[in-house]
Amino acid sequence: MSAIRISRTRLARAAATVVLSALSLTACNDGAGVNDEGSAGSSTTASPSESAPASEAPADGSPASSSSSSAGQPVPAGSKPAANAPATKAPVSSGKPVTCEGSNTKTVAAPLNRPVNHMLLTVTNTGSKPCYLYTYPALRFGEAQAVPPVLKESQPQAVVTLDPGESGYASVNLSAADGSGSHGRSEKSLTVYFHGPSGNESVGAGAHPPLPAKGVYIDDSLNVTYWQQSMEDALTW
Numbered sequence: 001m002s003a004i005r006i007s008r009t010r011l012a013r014a015a016a017t018v019v020l021s022a023l024s025l026t027a028c029n030d031g032a033g034v035n036d037e038g039s040a041g042s043s044t045t046a047s048p049s050e051s052a053p054a055s056e057a058p059a060d061g062s063p064a065s066s067s068s069s070s071a072g073q074p075v076p077a078g079s080k081p082a083a084n085a086p087a088t089k090a091p092v093s094s095g096k097p098v099t100c101e102g103s104n105t106k107t108v109a110a111p112l113n114r115p116v117n118h119m120l121l122t123v124t125n126t127g128s129k130p131c132y133l134y135t136y137p138a139l140r141f142g143e144a145q146a147v148p149p150v151l152k153e154s155q156p157q158a159v160v161t162l163d164p165g166e167s168g169y170a171s172v173n174l175s176a177a178d179g180s181g182s183h184g185r186s187e188k189s190l191t192v193y194f195h196g197p198s199g200n201e202s203v204g205a206g207a208h209p210p211l212p213a214k215g216v217y218i219d220d221s222l223n224v225t226y227w228q229q230s231m232e233d234a235l236t237w
Contacts, residue, residue, distance in 0.1 A: 100131035100162060101194040101204025109190055109209035111174075111216055112235075119172040119216065120234065121192065121209070123227075125162035133160040133168045133227040135199035140206075141187040141218055148172070154225035154237045161229075169234035171225045174218045181219030188215040 098104065104127035112118045125131050136150040151173075160168045175181050190211055193202035228234040 095129035097130040097132055097161065098127070099194065099196055099203055100125065100133045100168070102192075102207040103205045104129075104131055105162075105194075105207065107192050107207035107209045109172075109192075109211060111212060115171075115173075115235070116177050117173065117175045117217075118235075119174055120231070121170045121172060122167050122231075123162070123169075123192075123207075124167040125164050128164055130161055130163050132197075133162060133194070134197055135195045136224055136226045137170050138193040138195065138202055139172065139224060140191040140193070141216075141222075142189055147193075148222040148224050151223055151225050151237055154228070156226060156228060156233070160227045169228045169231045171228075171234045171237050173221065173223050173237075174216055176219060176221040181221035184217060184219040186215035186217050187211070188213075 100123060104125065106124045106126050108122045108124075110120050110122070112120055121137055123133060123137075138147040140147060154171075162168050175184060188211055190209060192207040192209065194204055194206070195201065196203040225234060225237045
């Protein structure tokens with residue numbers, strides 16, 4: 001009996017082995033195992049595009065782009081400065097203003113075609129401090145004993161101030177345009193004197209601007225404007 005039981009047991013084990021082998025072959029042939037394995041791999045492994053950090057450089061070695069990557073970068077040589085770059089200020093003269101006079105200015109006298117019978121005086125500050133051109137120029141043509149009157153209507157609202165290198169202006173009406181002036185004559189020399197704050201006295205040295213070789217024609221209608229800050233204002237009179 002023991003021999004028969006042993007034989008049946010071996011037969012049962014052999015049969016079980018055959019069944020398991022058959023099931024294994026069926027599983028390999030239906031393709032389900034391959035597909036399932038691929039699905040499992042895709043669910044646990046992220047694609048390169050998903051796993052790469054946003055700031056990582058591209059594979060071709062070019063720098064990664066960023067909206068803030070240019071911040072703080074130096075401006076290349078020769079490039080234009082930013083629109084909000086501070087502008088360079090012009091140097092400002094220092095020192096307490098003084099009175100404009102012959103020793104710290106240069107005066108030019110230029111006869112004009114328009115207005116007719118007029119001459120323009122230009123005074124330029126050649127000193128290192130600002131200077132004030134008070135009231136009007138006191139003119140002496142030739143050996144005249146009196147200075148021409150000033151056109152009161154031409155008085156500016158403020159004293160003309162000249163920074164170093166700047167110019168002020170005055171217009172001189174030499175003679176009547178219609179020839180009605182009396183005591184007409186030609187003069188070949190001119191001295192320009194400068195007033196102080198009170199306007200009643202001359203201060204400092206006078207200026208001696210040259211006149212044309214033929215001289216300038218003047219008559220008793222001769223008058224002068226106040227000093228003006230601009231040439232345009234001087235020529236309106």
